[in-house]
Each structure stands twice: as C-alpha cells, then as structure tokens.
Amino acid sequence: MTALLFVPFAILVILGFPIWTVLAGSSFIALYFGSGTPLTLVVQRMFTASDSFPLLAVPLFMVAGNLMETGGISRRLINFCNSLLGSFTGGLGMVGVLACMFFAAISGSGPATVAAIGGIMIPAMVEAGYDSAFSAALLAVAGAIGVIIPPSIPMVNYGVVGSVSISSLFAAGFGPGILMGLALMAVCYVAAKRNGYGKLSAVQFRWSGVWHSFRDAFWALLMPVLILGGIYGGIFTPTEAAAVSVIYGFVVGLFVYKELKFSDLPPLLMAAGKTTAIVMMIIASASGFGWILTAERIPDVIAAAMMSLSSNKFVILTLINLLLLLVGCIMETTASIIILTPIFLPIVTQLGVNPIHFGIIMVMNLAIGMATPPLGVNLFVACSISGRTMEQISRKLVWVLLLSILVLFLTSYFEPIALLIPRLMGLIR
Amino acid sequence: MKKRIQGFIDNFEGYCCVVALSAMSIIIFIQVIFRYVLKASLPWSEEISRYLLVWTTFFGGAYGVRLGAHIGVEAFTMLLPKKYQRVLAILINVASIVLCVAILVFGIKIVQTQMRRGQLSPAMRLPMGYVYLAIPIGMVLFIVRYIQRIVLALLNFSKNEEEAGGLL
Numbered sequence: 386m387t388a389l390l391f392v393p394f395a396i397l398v399i400l401g402f403p404i405w406t407v408l409a410g411s412s413f414i415a416l417y418f419g420s421g422t423p424l425t426l427v428v429q430r431m432f433t434a435s436d437s438f439p440l441l442a443v444p445l446f447m448v449a450g451n452l453m454e455t456g457g458i459s460r461r462l463i464n465f466c467n468s469l470l471g472s473f474t475g476g477l478g479m480v481g482v483l484a485c486m487f488f489a490a491i492s493g494s495g496p497a498t499v500a501a502i503g504g505i506m507i508p509a510m511v512e513a514g515y516d517s518a519f520s521a522a523l524l525a526v527a528g529a530i531g532v533i534i535p536p537s538i539p540m541v542n543y544g545v546v547g548s549v550s551i552s553s554l555f556a557a558g559f560g561p562g563i564l565m566g567l568a569l570m571a572v573c574y575v576a577a578k579r580n581g582y583g584k585l586s587a588v589q590f591r592w593s594g595v596w597h598s599f600r601d602a603f604w605a606l607l608m609p610v611l612i613l614g615g616i617y618g619g620i621f622t623p624t625e626a627a628a629v630s631v632i633y634g635f636v637v638g639l640f641v642y643k644e645l646k647f648s649d650l651p652p653l654l655m656a657a658g659k660t661t662a663i664v665m666m667i668i669a670s671a672s673g674f675g676w677i678l679t680a681e682r683i684p685d686v687i688a689a690a691m692m693s694l695s696s697n698k699f700v701i702l703t704l705i706n707l708l709l710l711l712v713g714c715i716m717e718t719t720a721s722i723i724i725l726t727p728i729f730l731p732i733v734t735q736l737g738v739n740p741i742h743f744g745i746i747m748v749m750n751l752a753i754g755m756a757t758p759p760l761g762v763n764l765f766v767a768c769s770i771s772g773r774t775m776e777q778i779s780r781k782l783v784w785v786l787l788l789s790i791l792v793l794f795l796t797s798y799f800e801p802i803a804l805l806i807p808r809l810m811g812l813i814r
Numbered sequence: 815m816k817k818r819i820q821g822f823i824d825n826f827e828g829y830c831c832v833v834a835l836s837a838m839s840i841i842i843f844i845q846v847i848f849r850y851v852l853k854a855s856l857p858w859s860e861e862i863s864r865y866l867l868v869w870t871t872f873f874g875g876a877y878g879v880r881l882g883a884h885i886g887v888e889a890f891t892m893l894l895p896k897k898y899q900r901v902l903a904i905l906i907n908v909a910s911i912v913l914c915v916a917i918l919v920f921g922i923k924i925v926q927t928q929m930r931r932g933q934l935s936p937a938m939r940l941p942m943g944y945v946y947l948a949i950p951i952g953m954v955l956f957i958v959r960y961i962q963r964i965v966l967a968l969l970n971f972s973k974n975e976e977e978a979g980g981l982l
Contacts, residue, residue, distance in 0.1 A: 398886070398887050399887070399890045400886075400890075400891065400902065400906065401886045401887060401888055401890065401891035401902065401903075401906065402886045402906055402909070402910075403884035403885060403886045403906075403910070404884075404885070404886055404887075405875075405884060406884075406886075406906075406909075406910050406913055407886065409913060409917065410909075410913050413913070413916060424916070424920060425920045425923060425924060427917075427920070428917050428920040428921050428924060428949060429920075429924060431917070431949065432868060432924070432946060432948075432949060435867060435868045435871045436864050436865070436867070436868050437864065437867070438860055438863070438864055440867065441838065441842070441863055441864065441867050444835055444838065444867065444870065445835075445838065445839060445842070448835055448839060620846075620850055621846050621850070624842065625842055625843075625845065625846045627842075628838070628839050628841075628842035628843045628845075628846065629843060629846060631839040631843070632839060632840075632843045650832070650836075651828075651829070651832050654831060654832040654835045654836065655825065655828035655829075655831055655832055655877070657831075657835060658828060658830075658831025658832065658834070658835055658870055658873075658874040658877065659828070659831070659874055659877050659878050659881060659883055660883075661831075661835075661870060661871075661874055662831070662870060662871050662872075662873070662874025662875040662877065662878050663874075663875070663878050663883055663884055663885075665867070665870070665871035665874070665875070666871060666875045666878070666884065669871060714889075715887050715889045716887055717885060759888065759889050759892065760885075760887065760888060760889065
C-alpha cells in the first residue's frame with residue numbers, strides 16, 4: 386500500500402495539483418486499491434481535523450495581523466524603530482528588520498509581516514538610496530522572522546500535529562528570532578557601508594524623538610505584552626490570546642488611532658477567511674493521509690533507513706535540515722509541517738532531541754523557505770512591493786540567506802538558543 | 815442593482831467567512847471575559863467556535879477555488895510552455911471536481927449516519943448531522959466554483975492573462 390500512496394502523491398505533486406487535492410486524492414487511491422478500510426475514513430478525518438480548538442488560533446491571528454496592517458499600527462512601530470536605529474550606517478534597513486521583529490510579536494504570519502512592514506520600508510529605503518532589489522531581499526527574509534518570534538501560525542500547526550505545547554514553542558521562538566534579526570542587521574550594516582546605501586536619509590538620534598515616537602506607538606507596543614503576558618501569566622490559551630488580539634487591534638485601530646474604518650472590515654475578513662481555509666483544507670486532508678502513513682508504519686521505515694546512515698544526532702539533524710530547506714523551497718509551509726512532522730519527530734526524539742527544539746528547527750527551515758525561490762510567499766509579496774523581478778531579487782538574496790541559514794544551524798546544534806527561555810520560564814525541564 | 819447581486823454571488827462564501835470569523839472572535843473574547851472577569855465558564859463557546867471553524871474551512875475553501883488560491887508545487891509545471899500550462903490547469907480543475915464528488919458522496923453518507931444515530935453535540939445538544947453538513951454543502955460550492963473556473967478558462971483560452979482579468 387505504501388507504493389499506492391506515494392506514487393500517486395508524487396505524480397500529483399509534480400503535475401502541480403493543489404496540495405489538499407494531492408493529499409485527499411492519494412489517500413483515496415491508497416485506501417481503495419490497497420485495503421479493506423472504508424473510504425469514509427478520509428472524509429471523517431477531514432472533519433475531525435478541522436474541528437479543533439487550538440487551530441482556531443490560525444484564523445484569529447490572521448485577522449489580527451490584517452487589522453494591524455490597516456489600523457495604522459505598523460507605521461507607528463516603524464517610526465519608533467526609526468527613532469532608535471535611524472542614525473546608524475545602514476540604519477534604515479535595520480529599522481526594517483527591527484520593525485519586522487516587533488510586528489512578528491503581534492502577527493503570526495510571514496507574508497503578512499512582509500506586506501505590513503515592507504510595504505512602507507521598501508519604498509522608504511529606495512528613496513534613501515538603497516538598491517531596491519536589496520531592500521526587497523532583506524525584507525523578504527526579515528519577514529520570515531514573523532513566524533519565528535511568537536505568536537506563530539506554523540508553530541500552532543506543529544504543536545497540533547506533534548502534540549507539543551504551543552505556549553512552550555512560542556517561548557522557544559524568542560532566542561532564534563532575535564538572533565536572526567541581529568544577523569540580518571549585520572548584513573545590512575556591511576552592505577550599506579560597502580555600497581554607500583542610506584547616505585541620503587541619516588536621521589539624528591535624539592532622546593526626545595525616541596520618547597515622542599514611543600508615546601505614539603504605545604498602544605501598538607502594548608499589544609505583544611498583552612498577548613504574551615496573557616499566555617504566560619496563565620490568563621488565556623494561545624487561541625484565546627488570538628481572539629483578544631483581534632478585539633484589541635480592532636478597538637485600537639478604530640477608536641485610538643482612528644485609521645480603521647468599518648468598510649475595511651469585510652474585505653479584511655474575507656482575505657483572512659480565504660487564507661485560513663487554504664491552510665485548513667491542507668490540514669484536513671492531511672489527516673487521512675497521516676492515518677495511512679502511521680497504519681503502514683512508514684515513519685518507522687524511514688526512521689530505520691536514516692538511522693542506518695548514522696545514529697549521530699548532529700549528522701541526522703544536518704540531513705533533516707538540508708532536506709527541509711529543499712522542501713521549503715518548493716512546498717508551502719503548512720503542508721510541509723503537516724506531512725513531515727509525523728515522519729521526522731519520532732526519529733529525532735529517539736536521538737534525544739527535545740520536541741520543542743525540533744519544532745523551532747522545523748519552523749525556521751520552512752520560514753527560510755518562505756523567502757527562497759521558486760515558491761517563496763514572502764518573495765512574491767516583496768516582488769510586488771518593489772516592482773523588481775524574482776531573478777533580480779534572488780541575486781541580492783545570497784548573503785541575507787547565508788546568514789539566516791547560519792543562525793538556523795547554530796540553533797540546531799546549540800540547544801539553549803531555543804530552549805533557554807522556556808527553561809527559565811519553567812515551561813519545560 | 816444587478817452589479818450588487820453579482821458581487822454578492824461572486825463573493826457568497828467570502829461573506830459567510832466574514833460572519834463566521836467575526837462570530838468566532840467575539841465568542842472567544844466573551845469566553846475569556848466570562849472565565850477571568852466573571853469567574854463563570856461558558857459551556858458552549860468553545861464548541862460553537864470549533865464548528866464555525868469547520869464551516870469556515872469548507873466555505874472559505876470554495877471561495878479559495880474561485881480566486882484560484884489553492885496552490886500546488888509549481889516548480890515543475892513552470893518549465894512547460896504557457897499553452898500547455900493552461901491546458902494542464904483546466905485538467906487539474908476537472909480532476910478536482912471528481913475528487914470533490916467523491917468527498918460529497920462520503921460526506922452525505924456520514925451526515926445520514928449521524929442523523930440516524932441521533933448523535934448530539936456534548937455541550938449545545940446540537941444534532942451532529944447538521945454540523946457535518948458543512949462537508950456536503952461545502953463540496954457542492956467547491957464543484958460550482960470549479961465549473962465556473964473551467965468555463966472562464968475555456969472562454970478566455972486564447973486571450974492573455976491581463977485581458978482575462980486575473981481569472982486564469
């Protein structure tokens with residue numbers, strides 16, 4: 386039955402079928418020709434998989450992100466970051482990265498982060514003398530931090546599939562997210578120094594400027610405190626935090642910053658509904674697929690094959706990292722997490738890797754994949770903002786990507802980068 | 815007037831998502847308020863929001879079909895000449911209809927079973943058959959949207975992408 390599952394799977398993927406149809410279709414074929422199990426199973430599991438309270442966080446964080454973008458919150462975050470870093474060499478680029486990090490602490494989505502921050506920063510950087518392809522490349526990768534710093538939609542998906550605490554995953558995302566931000570700022574500094582980017586813009590650093598922009602951004606900056614404080618203070622679950630952030634973003638956008646209008650809501654909610662459903666259809670149809678994988682003991686077979694290559698934790702992690710980077714280049718994030726977690730997680734836990742640590746590794750890999758051609762959602766957004774083609778941006782991606790991959794490997798081999806914070810918080814042992 | 819009706823039909827599932835997502839946000843927010851501020855947990859809030867998510871999944875999914883937003887791996891098909899890519903896209907839509915019909919049939923079976931057994935949801939005592947209806951109704955919408963895409967693709971086959979208004 387294994388071949389009956391994987392041959393149709395491979396053919397449908399190569400033909401470019403939407404991922405959910407690939408998963409549901411190959412499950413039907415495998416069950417129909419390969420076993421006596423009733424085909425209703427696939428449809429029944431579609432229901433059970435989407436009937437999930439933790440997954441409710443997915444649409445709610447998407448709505449929250451869209452609200453921030455239209456409600457004037459992203460621009461205020463950028464102004465605050467600019468008052469802090471604008472005076473340095475390469476400052477404007479660093480501002481973009483830092484603003485992505487702040488925005489990431491509110492939104493759980495990569496492309497939303499690129500759209501919200503890049504939409505303002507890329508034109509501003511070009512005006513200040515930065516190369517537009519470089520600006521787009523930098524912001525596309527910085528947007529990937531959006532899913533590494535909590536909250537994070539891919540982490541919610543991983544937590545649900547791997548039965549791992551979502552709050553602990555969130556806490557483990559801080560270290561790698563901040564490290565990646567610093568690495569990108571370093572790239573930006575060097576690039577600006579070499580090419581003389583940003584000579585036109587230099588803002589002078591003033592404490593009064595910092596204070597003013599801080600006051601203006603106060604309600605935006607309070608949001609991550611509220612969301613994360615609520616989760617770790619034991620007040621609400623990640624899903625409830627997402628609902629609170631929707632209401633908060635709505636109130637702040639409508640009554641405090643007054644940039645959100647009621648007429649903005651239907652298109653904003655429709656966009657969130659569409660994106661949610663695309664992710665959820667994949668999760669729903671992956672459920673039957675996953676059932677067949679487990680019933681056929683396929684994860685065990687793959688595990689045995691990998692272990693026969695090496696039983697060294699670092700070698701296996703390296704192999705998995707390379708494979709995930711490759712998968713991330715061609716496949717969508719949710720689908721990769723849903724399909725690959727049940728296969729890889731048992732292997733690495735056998736080798737003594739903490740499931741939380743592996744979750745972060747997996748999310749980082751796929752986050753980088755969001756910014757690599759040919760299928761990088763962040764890149765698509767950055768292309769449309771900057772007006773440059775994928776090829777032009779890809780040429781400027783090299784250093785930005787290399788540094789992020791370096792951070793990824795550091796996080797993989799040096800566990801405390803991810804696990805120090807959840808350990809200090811007493812979330813894991 | 816005619817335009818407004820057409821806009822409504824075009825975005826029907828989208829409007830359903832608007833209602834469901836607003837309801838979810840408000841219900842879960844109220845759940846937090848009740849538990850934390852009023853110290854009284856609501857028994858039904860979690861259940862209804864989960865079911866709303868199921869409905870959003872299948873309705874929003876159909877909306878995604880209309881917008882051509884369900885993506886697959888394009889790395890390989892990109893290598894084909896444009897004309898073949900279009901033919902392939904139409905064939906994929908046809909094959910997807912076959913899949914949706916299969917899901918529709920099994921979905922109806924599940925609804926019938928649930929109705930016969932009289933299964934009720936734990937908190938709200940809602941007949942589970944109604945909740946499961948999301949699948950067959952959703953699949954009918956999927957099929958309608960796939961047919962719409964195929965027809966549009968065939969009508970605009972010889973035009974280039976801009977002329978077709980991004981509907982290909």
